[in-house]
Amino acid sequence: MRILVMKFGGTSVADPEKIQRAADRAVAARRRGRSVAVVVSAPGEMTDELLTLARRVAPEPDHRELDQLLATGEQVGISLFAMACRARGVPAVSLTGAQAGIETGGAHTRAQIVRIRTGKLLRELKAGRIVAVAGFQGVTEDQDVATLGRGGSDLTAVALATALRTRECEIYSDVKGVYTADPRLVSEARRLDRITGEEMLELAGAGAQVMQPRSIEVAERFGVSIHVRSAFHPQPGTWIVPKGDTMLEKAFVSALALDKSEVRLNVTDVPDRPGVAASVLSALAERHIPVDMIVQSAPSRAGVNAISLMTPRSFAAKAREALAPLARRLGAAVDIRDGVAKVSAVGTGFRHHPGIAARMFDTLAEHKINIHMIVASDLRISTVVDAAHGETALRALHKAYGLARKKRRA
Amino acid sequence: MRILVMKFGGTSVADPEKIQRAADRAVAARRRGRSVAVVVSAPGEMTDELLTLARRVAPEPDHRELDQLLATGEQVGISLFAMACRARGVPAVSLTGAQAGIETGGAHTRAQIVRIRTGKLLRELKAGRIVAVAGFQGVTEDQDVATLGRGGSDLTAVALATALRTRECEIYSDVKGVYTADPRLVSEARRLDRITGEEMLELAGAGAQVMQPRSIEVAERFGVSIHVRSAFHPQPGTWIVPKGDTMLEKAFVSALALDKSEVRLNVTDVPDRPGVAASVLSALAERHIPVDMIVQSAPSRAGVNAISLMTPRSFAAKAREALAPLARRLGAAVDIRDGVAKVSAVGTGFRHHPGIAARMFDTLAEHKINIHMIVASDLRISTVVDAAHGETALRALHKAYGLARKKRRA
Numbered sequence: 001m002r003i004l005v006m007k008f009g010g011t012s013v014a015d016p017e018k019i020q021r022a023a024d025r026a027v028a029a030r031r032r033g034r035s036v037a038v039v040v041s042a043p044g045e046m047t048d049e050l051l052t053l054a055r056r057v058a059p060e061p062d063h064r065e066l067d068q069l070l071a072t073g074e075q076v077g078i079s080l081f082a083m084a085c086r087a088r089g090v091p092a093v094s095l096t097g098a099q100a101g102i103e104t105g106g107a108h109t110r111a112q113i114v115r116i117r118t119g120k121l122l123r124e125l126k127a128g129r130i131v132a133v134a135g136f137q138g139v140t141e142d143q144d145v146a147t148l149g150r151g152g153s154d155l156t157a158v159a160l161a162t163a164l165r166t167r168e169c170e171i172y173s174d175v176k177g178v179y180t181a182d183p184r185l186v187s188e189a190r191r192l193d194r195i196t197g198e199e200m201l202e203l204a205g206a207g208a209q210v211m212q213p214r215s216i217e218v219a220e221r222f223g224v225s226i227h228v229r230s231a232f233h234p235q236p237g238t239w240i241v242p243k244g245d246t247m248l249e250k251a252f253v254s255a256l257a258l259d260k261s262e263v264r265l266n267v268t269d270v271p272d273r274p275g276v277a278a279s280v281l282s283a284l285a286e287r288h289i290p291v292d293m294i295v296q297s298a299p300s301r302a303g304v305n306a307i308s309l310m311t312p313r314s315f316a317a318k319a320r321e322a323l324a325p326l327a328r329r330l331g332a333a334v335d336i337r338d339g340v341a342k343v344s345a346v347g348t349g350f351r352h353h354p355g356i357a358a359r360m361f362d363t364l365a366e367h368k369i370n371i372h373m374i375v376a377s378d379l380r381i382s383t384v385v386d387a388a389h390g391e392t393a394l395r396a397l398h399k400a401y402g403l404a405r406k407k408r409r410a
Numbered sequence: 411m412r413i414l415v416m417k418f419g420g421t422s423v424a425d426p427e428k429i430q431r432a433a434d435r436a437v438a439a440r441r442r443g444r445s446v447a448v449v450v451s452a453p454g455e456m457t458d459e460l461l462t463l464a465r466r467v468a469p470e471p472d473h474r475e476l477d478q479l480l481a482t483g484e485q486v487g488i489s490l491f492a493m494a495c496r497a498r499g500v501p502a503v504s505l506t507g508a509q510a511g512i513e514t515g516g517a518h519t520r521a522q523i524v525r526i527r528t529g530k531l532l533r534e535l536k537a538g539r540i541v542a543v544a545g546f547q548g549v550t551e552d553q554d555v556a557t558l559g560r561g562g563s564d565l566t567a568v569a570l571a572t573a574l575r576t577r578e579c580e581i582y583s584d585v586k587g588v589y590t591a592d593p594r595l596v597s598e599a600r601r602l603d604r605i606t607g608e609e610m611l612e613l614a615g616a617g618a619q620v621m622q623p624r625s626i627e628v629a630e631r632f633g634v635s636i637h638v639r640s641a642f643h644p645q646p647g648t649w650i651v652p653k654g655d656t657m658l659e660k661a662f663v664s665a666l667a668l669d670k671s672e673v674r675l676n677v678t679d680v681p682d683r684p685g686v687a688a689s690v691l692s693a694l695a696e697r698h699i700p701v702d703m704i705v706q707s708a709p710s711r712a713g714v715n716a717i718s719l720m721t722p723r724s725f726a727a728k729a730r731e732a733l734a735p736l737a738r739r740l741g742a743a744v745d746i747r748d749g750v751a752k753v754s755a756v757g758t759g760f761r762h763h764p765g766i767a768a769r770m771f772d773t774l775a776e777h778k779i780n781i782h783m784i785v786a787s788d789l790r791i792s793t794v795v796d797a798a799h800g801e802t803a804l805r806a807l808h809k810a811y812g813l814a815r816k817k818r819r820a
Binding site: 016019020050053054056057058059060061062064065066068069071072075076078079080082083084086087093094096098099120143144145 | 426429430460463464466467468469470471472474475476478479481482485486488489490492493494496497502503504506508509530553554555
């Protein structure tokens with residue numbers, strides 16, 4: 001029994017016609033002899049519609065009840081999907097998270113998958129049925145429905161591939177794969193045949209939204225290869241492969257990302273004492289405020305530091321609030337700067353090849369683009385520039401790194 | 411712990427505002443010290459919308475998958491209901507059919523409740539929570555979702571009242587109770603304070619649509635009293651009480667019903683042989699065609715019979731088809747007559763008080779209304795007249811039986 005796990009996102013099952021096209025894919029794979037488990041999301045905007053309904057009933061809906069409510073979206077998706085497969089003459093059955101044995105722990109609305117009891121799933125697959133599994137949801141010890149948070153269906157698919165001991169997972173959505181840069185901004189952008197999970201995680205951190213980062217981490221950890229591809233075009237997409245699968249002989253830039261959704265947060269006049277940086281970050285972490293590009297400058301002669309970082313614009317007010325008491329206590333100042341853009345290059349082996357970073361700075365300088373911040377790791381170099389220069393920087397770097405023509409190793 | 415079972419139909423939870431008003435009712439009962447279990451239907455037209463969606467995906471949707479799909483409607487209802495209760499400061503929890511321990515048997519889309527495992531329900535009630543239970547659904551031995559068919563939420567409510575050993579069940583809907591006749595047709599029609607389950611069943615058979623008949627049967631069998639009342643008005647409605655609760659000393663007419671949705675089916679020139687009537691009825695039963703008022707005349711001198719009955723107009727073609735082979739074999743003729751109305755009086759003790767039937771025939775004769783068919787039992791007298799005379803007959807009988815002023819025994 002060669003099992004294939006497929007996953008269809010909300011836009012791929014948004015209406016009856018799209019559900020039928022998605023079912024065609026599953027039916028074709030079944031007829032090619034594969035055992036097929038399909039993770040299905042809530043059709044279209046259903047999750048958001050249910051959320052709106054909840055907020056009209058209760059301004060701050062209870063999380064357990066919100067999970068009970070939102071889980072219906074995927075249940076609608078799977079039952080319609082199974083009907084469509086059956087209408088095509090192929091036996092199929094739908095399973096909710098609970099029926100599929102997906103056990104979760106942790107808090108409601110952001111639960112974690114603890115275990116998948118695959119007994120029923122395997123029985124249905126062995127009986128030759130296409131199994132449509134509800135994404136985004138599982139069941140707690142108390143038989144309560146719990147959801148996995150935004151993008152949770154990706155996680156369901158990868159966890160299912162792991163539990164079913166298959167090494168492949170196809171993620172169908174409205175994007176055709178992973179590109180060297182956003183094709184809407186860079187016309188020569190090229191679809192990558194493959195990318196490592198680590199690089200993909202860095203790209204996500206740099207602002208590229210292709211897959212939920214947690215699902216990439218799980219795939220990387222359990223050696224699952226993910227094929228990100230379009231639900232509406234037959235062409236192959238991009239394989240996100242575990243690091244072990246690639247030959248990391250030389251350094252290269254895989255892709256670029258531009259992110260204009262963040263603001264720069266500066267905490268200045270911070271006393272140069274141990275533990276101060278930690279207290280700044282703890283204050284943000286306690287409120288679940290995402291941060292990227294944490295930089296601390298060397299102390300000035302006055303014995304004070306500055307800590308800078310990037311945070312999503314939507315969290316700016318919350319971040320300022322979180323840091324206010326601390327700033328008062330330390331005599332520090334909090335400054336938030338909007339109108340900036342993060343430009344990142346993601347790849348491998350940067351640490352030992354400083355030329356890659358040098359080329360970035362040279363290129364930006366050639367275009368007279370001033371750099372406000374730099375953070376570099378082995379896998380990513382991110383710079384912060386004025387928002388007005390973001391696209392220019394992206395296009396110039398795409399050319400400088402030769403991404404349009406470069407063919408990576410097989 | 412004094413448990414109260416309430417049930418809100420789809421029109422009573424059709425939008426967030428109505429859900430909040432329904433929650434107000436449950437919260438008020440809880441604050442009066444009752445333990446409250448609330449059966450909630452799918453909001454508004456959700457069930458029909460899901461059905462339409464299913465038919466767009468598959469012309470004849472698989473029944474198991476249809477149940478999986480339709481059950482989401484009630485799941486949306488209960489979670490929103492529980493949120494609304496919590497927003498009012500009262501702890502509440504929603505339970506799907508499976509979570510509430512409602513076990514079913516029989517076929518998908520028309521399952522039967524086999525058992526309710528009340529452990530979790532009782533724990534939640536004891537913890538002081540309002541428990542919102544999904545109507546219309548249960549779970550099979552295989553953990554498949556199964557639905558109970560149209561009106562199944564009434565059945566859930568009555569079965570829950572039975573399982574929780576309470577003797578009261580409040581059914582909230584858009585009707586204010588049971589009337590002596592349809593108030594839209596008879597201006598003096600009066601709301602009944604109480605009616606027996608048997609009478610209610612006869613009224614349902616006579617065309618009055620207040621509650622699902624199966625749920626009335628179950629209530630009658632297990633001694634549950636049902637309070638049918640409006641979700642939008644505070645006034646009490648009508649109690650449907652088990653027969654044992656009433657003193658049946660004298661005969662009386664409780665209510666009248668007019669049904670213009672049926673046609674008369676005649677099978678004529680049927681040989682007068684044993685088993686022929688049975689074969690006619692079997693042919694109809696096999697196709698699930700509902701029948702009422704089965705009449706067989708005494709054989710004519712030619713040794714042939716006529717069998718007449720009433721069936722819903724929507725089943726007329728199917729009935730003709732079902733009887734065609736039989737009619738050919740027997741040399742009988744099938745005739746369907748539309749444009750008729752069934753006028754019924756429902757009450758108690760008719761058998762020993764022929765005056766009640768006599769008054770009906772007298773009244774119709776006074777108004778020169780010709781009677782095509784009569785069937786009388788101890789609890790109901792139904793006559794078939796021309797459709798054009800239906801309303802006149804109803805109003806005349808309402809007056810003749812003195813229903814507008816009559817006060818029944820306490």
